[in-house]
Amino acid sequence: ADVKKIAVIAGDGIGPEVVAEAIKAMKKTEEVFGYGFEFEHGLFGGIAIDEKGTPLPEDTLAMCKRSDAVLLGAVGGPKWDNNSKELRPETGLLGIRKALGLFSNIRPANVFDCLKEASTLKPEVLEGTDLIVVRELTGGIYFGEKFRREGENGQEAVDTCVYNVNEIERIVRQAFEIARTRSKRLASVDKANVLETSRLWRETVIRIATDYPDVELEHVLVDNCAMQLLRRPASFDVIVTENMFGDILSDEAAMLTGSIGMLSSASLGEGAFGLYEPVHGSAPDIAGQGIANPIATILSVALMFRLTFGYHDAAEAIERAVKEVLDAGHRTGDIAVDKSKAIGTTAMGDLIVNAI
């Protein structure tokens, strides 16, 4: 059989706990659908800093490179927040994105029926919200030259935002392709009235749009997008934008759904290879207590099955299992209305695995 190699990076905080449940779900699909997975584990983030003196050890990167997909838990925590740049978990995160060529971050933001009330938005505004933010992930101000210098007015800091036409083109094409499989609406977000990179971005989008006449395109300025997400979230389908704007808008979009604890994400490169992780963080405050919600990580597996392996049957089975368990009223503490009835990480994982 075709055995897929999965690089597992459990990471920090609740990472190991939620990843364990996701692996259980993958193993269940081996039984049910006959797929085969081989798991290899590597250190990354804070734990790698502690044990290896670097957030992204060479052997972890090598492990990812020889794998078919990466499953990531979460990284970071207050323990490492005041470290110097080279010894911070997020430096590992930026490093792995660049080293693996993961130029595209796919962040679905949709509303779970059982969590509608968890949103701070009015339910009628949220109704029908189901969007995807496609964020450029290896360019822009994140990766441009950065330095300090002495200027006329004392010390100065400089960050450089650079985009070339190819970097823009590949992410924009991917967004158009995704829009085609959905409601065929694409919002391209930039700040073309101020930034040169945004003007190149917009020109490129307009040029590529001629290849996608079936997709309805709108250009939205980033400040306006931050507003429109609040005013008419359901009117968006696919949103494509550069790295920094995508960081801000994808978090805003996730939060407004009220489902942030349940959302998954994919980071993709040229081929089928991808890195999959929950949107939520490492939640150090509840780590090790067995109460974290594993659903976002389990759903990240479903995303992996769809986008990297084309295992649509198993992806659907996982998504259906999650829905079934939620519909039956089972909740972890973070999403429980009656906290006294909340179940733990393993119990939630078991229920979903059984429902697959």
Added chain:
Amino acid sequence: ADVKKIAVIAGDGIGPEVVAEAIKAMKKTEEVFGYGFEFEHGLFGGIAIDEKGTPLPEDTLAMCKRSDAVLLGAVGGPKWDNNSKELRPETGLLGIRKALGLFSNIRPANVFDCLKEASTLKPEVLEGTDLIVVRELTGGIYFGEKFRREGENGQEAVDTCVYNVNEIERIVRQAFEIARTRSKRLASVDKANVLETSRLWRETVIRIATDYPDVELEHVLVDNCAMQLLRRPASFDVIVTENMFGDILSDEAAMLTGSIGMLSSASLGEGAFGLYEPVHGSAPDIAGQGIANPIATILSVALMFRLTFGYHDAAEAIERAVKEVLDAGHRTGDIAVDKSKAIGTTAMGDLIVNAI
């Protein structure tokens, strides 16, 4: 008497209509409180492009420079959107900020009782929201070098984000001072885990904070701030941040109050001089119809009275007059529940003027 010189830039779209009502309110305070104003008008934005071939004519800038404060309506519109950079209204906006040294943009985001329902957020989440975004306005990626070049991978665009320690210090001190007059809580927003300018920003904030031990300080990453504004808007008091983040977050904050059509703003420099304008845009779709809401512009006058002239009595009188008129049930079309009962721009202006 001490006559204050007011430079009036009505601008485009509904600008002239709303500015006319604000001037009426100022004239009423001459009668009631004995203040004196001298108004001079200048072209700016789209209309200046049409009539003078540039969005910021020399004589308009000179007029602003010899004035004590500037009252601005609104600029821009689809007519000029596809112009080259030098012939676009926003180029005038960036130019006037820089030329007048207006390094600080003050954007209050508070909730009007009568508009609580207009927000897409749940009323209980919004309850008590009353924050101010202090945005750095003449630095960062807006004003850094920007250019195109041929790179290895085709055409590249570059924007440069630069901050020196003085630029950061003056805006941060101002934000601390403002926080002191309010609930004494300051949130400084940056992306210190990625950007060098943000690291300098944060270091500077931490250093200056020692002069303000009475103000409670928190550092919030920009992506997290975009989320927290949605989750706990009422927990913010003063938010201070750099130019680009401030552009996005101030619009998000304004929109979530539901009161965006009523919000005013101030742009300040070193001294008392300031430029005052409504947050809303030029609304070309309703321009010339006499139906625009003049309240945000009238409230911008109140802000001018407080921040530039120290005319607290007149500022309060204007704010009280607005509240009285709204409490009596009068509404322009944009904020009317029953649109058939909506009144026009002049009628709203007259009611407020009479109530002063």
